[in-house]
Amino acid sequence: VQLVESGGGLVQPGGSLRLSCAASGFTFSRYHMNWVRQAPGKGLEWVSEINSAGDSTVYADSVKGRFTISRDNAKNTLYLQMNSLKPEDTALYYCARPLKNYSYSSAPNEYDAWGQGTQVTVSS
16 A cells, blocks of 8 residues: 655645645555644644545535545545645645544544655745
């Protein structure tokens, strides 16, 4: 199992970024997928989940209305479109495969696959 994130960077407040997560080594289309983030000096924070078909999504209150999770099962890729970015969105963003669907967990042991993370920095 391999998950590889990309798309992070430095953006000004109010800006946008789109993160990608390329999956391999498993049947991507059969699994729910999550985005989880870790801000500097803080613990993990669950961000969003999408079901295997891509037609059901859930978001943390902190990003609802600004972030959109999506997936392309033909390309084995997960996405996170981030709009109206705020300094408090600064974090290392991970894609992760949950052990249980809709657990909305921030606990590392609730996931059985992680990417290496991609850094998002929101600053003027």
